[in-house]
Amino acid sequence: MSTTTTSQTMSISLRVNGEERTLPVEPRWSLADVLRRELGLTGTHIGCEQGVCGACTVLVDGTPQRSCLMFAVQAQGCELTTIEGVTPERGLSALQQAFSKEHALQCGFCTPAMVLTATALLAQNPHPSEAEVREALSGNICRCTGYQSIVEAVMSAAKEA
């Protein structure tokens, strides 16, 4: 590269967990970094930064997407939901309670993205089969649990809904 691009700053407006936010961002900042550093929403975890691990998954206009594979400037006008947005002010959501009850987490690094992906699945398909749950979660890697208890937590939350 013969020239160095100087940093440009752009203003973006988006809704995050129901709240209108307008903030300046550099084009090269990932949405994941902006959520964590600029908006203080550290429940979004960054693992591989190449779209493989799924830890940074957030809901963009209601669908799970990788926030490490999206520049914050691309989120202009989008409706975002992070784990903070699905967690009640006190206590846990029914799905989060199911994760707790079924021991669906150990280190917890993958959990926010697992919960968000499962939230989107249950919104679209309230009574999924086990195969559908496994397919939906197949893009989220967990290195602790072996997945069995995560699948059971989602199935049990669906059953009790």
Add this chain to the structure above:
Amino acid sequence: MKPAAFAYRRATSVAEAVAWLGEDPDAKVIAGGQSLIPLMNFRLSRPDSLIDIMHIEGLTDVQVRGDKLHLGTLLRHEALSQHETVLRTCPVLAEAAGNVGHWAIRNRGTLGGSLAHADPASELPAACVALGATFHLASTQGTRHVAARDFYLGFLTTAMEPGELLVGVEVPLHSEVRYGFSEIARRPGDFALAGAFVELSSQQQGAVTWFGIGGGPERRPVVLTADRADRARVWREALQSVEMLDEDAYRIQAAMTVAERAYDQAVGRNC
């Protein structure tokens, strides 16, 4: 890692995007970014400038006109895989789109992005080669049409010229041709170790298009019989003319297996 700094512009029409591309042929186009952003995060790609085309309207249309299915290139994989018109007129394409990456990737990645990126393990370039699709490439010079079968030149390499933008895909709908699809990956959503589309234009005449085994989609016309052992010989012979990623016996076996499964599906399918 974090990407190098770049300038960013958001196009709102095809005319604007191709004008910018014409001025700055080194600019990269970004749509869903599901292939480009990992490359940028690793700094394998360091574009000085990105042109975001996601805000261009009218490039997510799905229409049947005459005997052709017209697809906008900003269609997300998830939308393509579930679109009622695609499921009805070209189910093999919907099935292939549903096998692209994981759910989160399909929600963001686009048809045009996958076709232009030309990853040899990707489903949609091979689907377009098998289906005999035509790509519409816009530039400041106008729009030219290139057959998918002439578009893929090898590993991550296409016939797109600098300044061109992929804006449409036209898929001929042949009611007399039956298609089947199969792929093998380590996990659902992972890159294919081998995948195949099989077309049957009559009881015996057909073609197989493999992906994930060589530098790009590999289509070979074949003559098939109802005898399984005979078909195994046909697949093996066809594979001899493919420059394989490796000479791994496993990959050859996987390529034969997906061809056979795609054949079985094509035989049982009416369109």
